[in-house]
Amino acid sequence: MAEMDEDRRRLLKGLGAVAGLSLGAGYAALAPPGWPGSLRDPDGERGKPRPRALRLPEGGFAVEPSGVLPLLGVARGSRVDAMLRAAVDAIGGIRRFVSAGDVVLVKPNVAFERSAPLGATTSPEVVAALVRLCREAGASEVRVADNPIESPAACFERSGVRKAAVDAGARVYLPTAADFRLLETPGATHIARWPFFWRPFAGVTKVIGVAPVKDHNLCRASMTTKNWYGLLGGRRNQLHQDIHGIVADLALMLRPTFVVLDGTRVLWRSGPTGGSLADVREGRTLVASTDSLAADAFGWDDLLGRAGEPLPAYFAKAASRGLGTPDWRSANAREVQVG
Amino acid sequence: MSGSPAWVRAFRITNVRVVSQAFFLGLFLFLLWVTWLSRLKGYPASLFLEMDPLVGFATALSTHTVYRWLWRGILVLVPTLLLGRAFCNWVCPYGTLHQAAGWLFDIRGNRGRIDANRYRPLYQVKYLVLAVLLVMAALGALQIGLLDPICLFVRTVAVAIAPAVDPSLAGAADRLVPGFGALVFKPGAPEARVFAGAWFVGLLLLGLVGANLVVPRFFCRALCPLGAFLGVLSRFSLFRIDRDVTKCTDCDLCLKGCEGAADPQGALRKSECFVCLNCIDDCPEDALRFRFNPRPSVAGLVEGKSGPGTATLGGLPVLSRDLAVEVKAPDVPRRRWLFAGVAGLLAFPFLRFSKDVNARGFHPKAIRPPGSVAEPEFLERCIKCDQCVNVCPTNVLQPARLAVAGLEGLWTPVMDFAVGFCQLNCVLCSEVCPTGAIRKTSLARKLGLGAFAEQGPIRIGTAFFDRGRCLPWAMETPCVVCEEVCPTTPKAIGTYDEAITRWDGRPVTLNRPYVRPELCIGCGICQRECPVVDDAAVYVTAVGESRSDERTLLLGGKKQA
Numbered sequence: 082m083a084e085m086d087e088d089r090r091r092l093l094k095g096l097g098a099v100a101g102l103s104l105g106a107g108y109a110a111l112a113p114p115g116w117p118g119s120l121r122d123p124d125g126e127r128g129k130p131r132p133r134a135l136r137l138p139e140g141g142f143a144v145e146p147s148g149v150l151p152l153l154g155v156a157r158g159s160r161v162d163a164m165l166r167a168a169v170d171a172i173g174g175i176r177r178f179v180s181a182g183d184v185v186l187v188k189p190n191v192a193f194e195r196s197a198p199l200g201a202t203t204s205p206e207v208v209a210a211l212v213r214l215c216r217e218a219g220a221s222e223v224r225v226a227d228n229p230i231e232s233p234a235a236c237f238e239r240s241g242v243r244k245a246a247v248d249a250g251a252r253v254y255l256p257t258a259a260d261f262r263l264l265e266t267p268g269a270t271h272i273a274r275w276p277f278f279w280r281p282f283a284g285v286t287k288v289i290g291v292a293p294v295k296d297h298n299l300c301r302a303s304m305t306t307k308n309w310y311g312l313l314g315g316r317r318n319q320l321h322q323d324i325h326g327i328v329a330d331l332a333l334m335l336r337p338t339f340v341v342l343d344g345t346r347v348l349w350r351s352g353p354t355g356g357s358l359a360d361v362r363e364g365r366t367l368v369a370s371t372d373s374l375a376a377d378a379f380g381w382d383d384l385l386g387r388a389g390e391p392l393p394a395y396f397a398k399a400a401s402r403g404l405g406t407p408d409w410r411s412a413n414a415r416e417v418q419v420g
Numbered sequence: 421m422s423g424s425p426a427w428v429r430a431f432r433i434t435n436v437r438v439v440s441q442a443f444f445l446g447l448f449l450f451l452l453w454v455t456w457l458s459r460l461k462g463y464p465a466s467l468f469l470e471m472d473p474l475v476g477f478a479t480a481l482s483t484h485t486v487y488r489w490l491w492r493g494i495l496v497l498v499p500t501l502l503l504g505r506a507f508c509n510w511v512c513p514y515g516t517l518h519q520a521a522g523w524l525f526d527i528r529g530n531r532g533r534i535d536a537n538r539y540r541p542l543y544q545v546k547y548l549v550l551a552v553l554l555v556m557a558a559l560g561a562l563q564i565g566l567l568d569p570i571c572l573f574v575r576t577v578a579v580a581i582a583p584a585v586d587p588s589l590a591g592a593a594d595r596l597v598p599g600f601g602a603l604v605f606k607p608g609a610p611e612a613r614v615f616a617g618a619w620f621v622g623l624l625l626l627g628l629v630g631a632n633l634v635v636p637r638f639f640c641r642a643l644c645p646l647g648a649f650l651g652v653l654s655r656f657s658l659f660r661i662d663r664d665v666t667k668c669t670d671c672d673l674c675l676k677g678c679e680g681a682a683d684p685q686g687a688l689r690k691s692e693c694f695v696c697l698n699c700i701d702d703c704p705e706d707a708l709r710f711r712f713n714p715r716p717s718v719a720g721l722v723e724g725k726s727g728p729g730t731a732t733l734g735g736l737p738v739l740s741r742d743l744a745v746e747v748k749a750p751d752v753p754r755r756r757w758l759f760a761g762v763a764g765l766l767a768f769p770f771l772r773f774s775k776d777v778n779a780r781g782f783h784p785k786a787i788r789p790p791g792s793v794a795e796p797e798f799l800e801r802c803i804k805c806d807q808c809v810n811v812c813p814t815n816v817l818q819p820a821r822l823a824v825a826g827l828e829g830l831w832t833p834v835m836d837f838a839v840g841f842c843q844l845n846c847v848l849c850s851e852v853c854p855t856g857a858i859r860k861t862s863l864a865r866k867l868g869l870g871a872f873a874e875q876g877p878i879r880i881g882t883a884f885f886d887r888g889r890c891l892p893w894a895m896e897t898p899c900v901v902c903e904e905v906c907p908t909t910p911k912a913i914g915t916y917d918e919a920i921t922r923w924d925g926r927p928v929t930l931n932r933p934y935v936r937p938e939l940c941i942g943c944g945i946c947q948r949e950c951p952v953v954d955d956a957a958v959y960v961t962a963v964g965e966s967r968s969d970e971r972t973l974l975l976g977g978k979k980q981a
Contacts (some may be wrong), residue, residue, distance in 0.1 A: 271976055320975060
């Protein structure tokens with residue numbers, strides 16, 4: 082009797098296991114794709130990877146426009162801290178842009194492994210001054226990030242930007258493969274969906290670009306607008322097939338809180354890499370603006386000294402999207418001499 | 421035996437089994453034989469691959485989906501859960517090949533056979549192989565195709581056997597028996613088909629089949645990951661061989677024909693038994709039966725002293741000294757499972773961080789067939805069965821060599837335009853692919869017609885000119901075969917036309933070709949037809965392929981959804 086029971090129990094257990102496994106496998110393989118737990122993929126559509134795309138906040142990181150304040154603050158001199166403060170004061174002062182508790186991303190151009198005097202990268206003194214200014218305004222955290230062309234660590238080291246930023250109290254973000262995610266920029270011609278250096282942006286409330294003034298072989302000039310190229314990942318080397326279209330896309334992609342044009346040095350030829358002190362001249366100028374096109378146009382006319390030449394094509398493309406005004410002369414500009 | 425009449429004996433279960441094996445081997449070869457444009461006509465050409473439950477399970481691990489026909493794995497899974505590894509000795513064509521070879525070339529006597537069919541610890545290896553392959557699959561590197569018997573056999577037939585058989589069928593055999601030539605695998609193929617690394621695929625077959633002379637069913641017992649998979653499942657099987665200890669005299673004759681080395685003379689290893697049923701045939705005492713729901717142990721039911729003749733079971737004297745009747749699970753110690761798991765964890769990065777399968781180091785000649793999913797997904801899906809290579813009418817699809825695709829991509833399909841070209845109106849490879857590595861692709865999708873006009877044609881690469889080898893560019897000689905054969909409209913190859921005076925004073929107009937990259941689909945017919953045959957003056961590389969964001973060439977180049 083006990084043996085019979087045991088046989089029956091074993092049989093029920095065995096049948097249960099076989100039925101469970103069969104039904105489980107059958108359900109997973111055959112249940113219609115919408116059903117929970119179904120793995121069925123009749124045509125390969127479900128198996129396609131769907132990278133999650135993200136978007137930057139509507140309107141970017143810009144603050145309320147002001148009807149009265151100058152659009153452009155220009156400071157001339159040699160003491161970087163005072164010049165930066167003067168230039169920013171001219172457009173409303175740092176407290177207009179950075180409030181207590183803000184997480185600020187400062188985006189310098191550290192594209193190449195060049196020492197600062199060669200003018201291919203943002204001056205470390207300007208980066209440091211900007212970081213200090215933000216912290217003074219109460220920023221809870223200041224980050225400095227760029228995705229250089231050459232080896233990131235080497236670029237940040239040789240340019241002096243890493244040390245300057247860290248000493249001033251910022252955190253430096255060097256890009257790794259995991260730091261990029263697909264960014265959607267509706268309306269962009271070429272980079273409507275493009276890998277973006279996302280990690281330093283997590284939790285950021287303000288973004289300030291700080292770019293050197295450089296001659297550029299293809300784009301003719303690289304200043305605050307082209308600086309955002311350093312936030313892109315992926316196949317950046319294709320972007321040169323329509324560089325002006327891309328720079329106009331960059332202006333659309335990133336609407337900064339404000340930008341600083343670092344005219345302490347001007348790489349006036351052999352850009353964007355330079356490599357000789359003969360390619361660099363002193364600029365003794367810092368520009369702050371909420372309009373990167375106006376800042377760039379000022380750089381083109383005044384710092385690169387190309388006032389007579391037509392502006393590079395990206396200005397018109399970006400301006401036609403309402404992303405700024407290249408006509409800095411008729412925009413409200415205030416120039417200050419510092420020390 | 422003498423009791424039954426001859427016609428009854430002809431219906432012995434082992435004879436039925438042989439008929440089943442012959443049928444499935446024949447069906448297998450028939451389906452590969454119809455894997456060809458003129459014969460395909462709706463046959464499920466990849467049926468065996470689709471009903472291979474290891475293919476379905478491992479791709480479900482790597483892709484989290486079950487593609488198209490892969491649910492057919494249930495057709496093998498359920499019988500295994502009921503009967504054990506019967507697939508191995510009733511259906512599997514590769515198993516049949518090994519059994520037949522072992523039988524044909526066997527020189528052992530009965531005693532030798534009995535010894536050769538005892539279980540050996542070596543047979544654990546297949547479980548370790550399985551564990552390594554499944555761990556890798558879960559991480560995204562599907563490598564079951566290296567050793568899965570169906571993949572292995574399909575590949576071997578496609579790449580080595582069919583090309584070897586066809587010329588003799590068409591030649592000598594056809595002269596002996598007129599009409600035999602119609603049996604060739606690839607009727608109407610303009611030239612003998614050649615395959616990269618066919619020698620290795622062929623020699624591997626000889627080596628594995630030859631191993632049967634040393635260890636019977638060596639592949640099935642020691643290496644086969646599908647057998648291991650079914651072996652793990654067969655612990656649940658409701659039927660198994662059961663030994664009656666009141667009849668068994670421990671003569672070991674059951675081992676004479678034991679295909680699986682499953683120890684029917686002692687505690688039957690369920691995971692090893694192929695359900696060939698030879699042991700039942702061979703038992704002189706009728707002590708073995710294939711029973712439903714047998715008891716896992718009889719030792720507790722034996723009354724009296726243990727030992728032959730003195731103890732009894734159910735009133736009958738126990739004859740066998742060995743009272744154990746069942747080993748449920750594979751004989752693999754836990755620490756060895758652990759080792760295999762760790763090995764799989766490490767093997768994945770070893771393979772994946774090899775340069776050739778990476779976005780940063782992809783080989784320019786790793787040109788995937790149209791409809792292929794992007795490379796990381798491709799490597800999650802491709803089982804290296806080479807059905808695509810088998811069906812490809814122009815022979816352009818080749819099993820990738822180590823130098824092109826590393827070990828991870830070994831034997832996956834790549835295009836070699838020195839051999840053939842991708843025919844414009846052909847999507848056969850996507851039709852036969854069992855796993856969706858080449859997604860089922862309509863002609864409209866391939867060519868970018870109709871609903872697919874917006875996304876454009878599928879591009880598999882881009883053509884480039886080597887002006888130093890091109891006749892009109894370098895040698896004052898008119899040519900432009902490439903422009904002539906270019907199948908896109910408008911043509912993806914244009915020419916700069918120039919009238920010049922040659923070195924010998926003759927005037928000549930040269931049409932110097934160039935590529936229009938937005939139009940080129942990478943079909944490679946320009947390279948195939950280039951008169952500079954050894955190292956063509958126009959050649960295709962993978963850049964510009966539309967399946968990948970990393971390998972696009974042009975800014976805004978259309979990407980496939």
